[in-house]
Amino acid sequence: MPKLSVIxxxxxxxxxxxxxxxGYCCQTFKDFExxxxxxxxxxxxxxxxxxxxxxxxxxxxxxxxxxxxxxxSRILNKAIVAAKSDYIVMSDGDCIPRADFLEIHNxxxxxxxxxxxxxxMLPMDISIKIxxxxxxxxxxxxxxxxxxxxxxxxxxxxxxxxxxxxxxxxNLITPTKPSWNGHNASGWKKDIVAINGxxxxxxxxxxxxxxxxxxxxxGIKPKQIRYSAxxxxxxxxxxxxxxxxxxxxxxxxxxxxxxxxxxxxxxIHKNH
Numbered sequence: 001m002p003k004l005s006v007i008x009x010x011x012x013x014x015x016x017x018x019x020x021x022x023g024y025c026c027q028t029f030k031d032f033e034x035x036x037x038x039x040x041x042x043x044x045x046x047x048x049x050x051x052x053x054x055x056x057x058x059x060x061x062x063x064x065x066x067x068x069x070x071x072x073s074r075i076l077n078k079a080i081v082a083a084k085s086d087y088i089v090m091s092d093g094d095c096i097p098r099a100d101f102l103e104i105h106n107x108x109x110x111x112x113x114x115x116x117x118x119x120x121m122l123p124m125d126i127s128i129k130i131x132x133x134x135x136x137x138x139x140x141x142x143x144x145x146x147x148x149x150x151x152x153x154x155x156x157x158x159x160x161x162x163x164x165x166x167x168x169x170x171n172l173i174t175p176t177k178p179s180w181n182g183h184n185a186s187g188w189k190k191d192i193v194a195i196n197g198x199x200x201x202x203x204x205x206x207x208x209x210x211x212x213x214x215x216x217x218x219g220i221k222p223k224q225i226r227y228s229a230x231x232x233x234x235x236x237x238x239x240x241x242x243x244x245x246x247x248x249x250x251x252x253x254x255x256x257x258x259x260x261x262x263x264x265x266x267x268i269h270k271n272h
Contacts (some may be wrong), residue, residue: 005085010036010039011038014041020091023099023135034059036079038062038065063078073207088189091231092233096234105225108225113222116181117185117226118159121232122146167227174224179209191220192215195211198210200267202245205245213256
């Protein structure tokens with residue numbers, strides 16, 4: 001049994017998924033499996049995954065469902081069930097992890113807690129420019145390289161420069177509250193299963209936060225690792241983002257908070 005199960009969501013984004021999988025080839029922590037939560041991609045994604053399993057010896061389990069519109073919550077629940085480890089790291093197929101990403105999650109995990117990381121958002125032109133060499137040589141995490149390729153100066157660039165003591169100080173002083181972020185969060189499988197996973201009524205917009213809110217209601221404490229566990233987010237369009245899905249999800253989250261709900265009837269196990 002691997003020490004960590006990494007769940008990555010994807011949908012017809014092979015170019016981005018390839019860059020992300022290169023990032024997992026470079027991890028200093030090796031005892032992990034990858035569970036691809038595939039929300040209905042075509043055959044190109046399957047071919048890419050098969051090539052990676054062969055060429056890079058990555059332990060990948062491709063969990064796929066028929067394309068039925070944006071059903072990320074449903075495929076994530078299937079991936080949670082499929083995960084072999086008792087500890088789950090969740091990220092996305094558009095987030096390249098720094099080489100110490102999994103080592104940080106493994107080091108900071110503790111019973112009764114979940115870990116809340118962030119991401120560093122890249123513009124589209126730099127996202128496209130990153131190639132295999134830039135991932136394997138960690139250029140894409142180097143502020144100078146990024147600035148040479150058009151990145152603006154910002155306090156947020158500290159995320160990429162932070163390690164050790166500096167990252168711990170920034171974790172303490174950040175005004176951002178720790179929450180379950182689908183691009184960078186981790187927790188114990190038993191806790192996620194106890195709250196019945198993701199609410200499958202929810203489409204795009206905050207379904208990850210709602211899961212975290214139920215974990216907190218269940219008694220699990222969020223722990224900030226925003227400046228420790230680093231991944232870079234490749235830009236993309238969000239055609240599935242609609243006012244209807246946002247408003248529906250906000251209403252579900254409001255109920256979760258108001259009624260202090262610990263579980264959902266619309267999760268891994270259906271009781272409706």
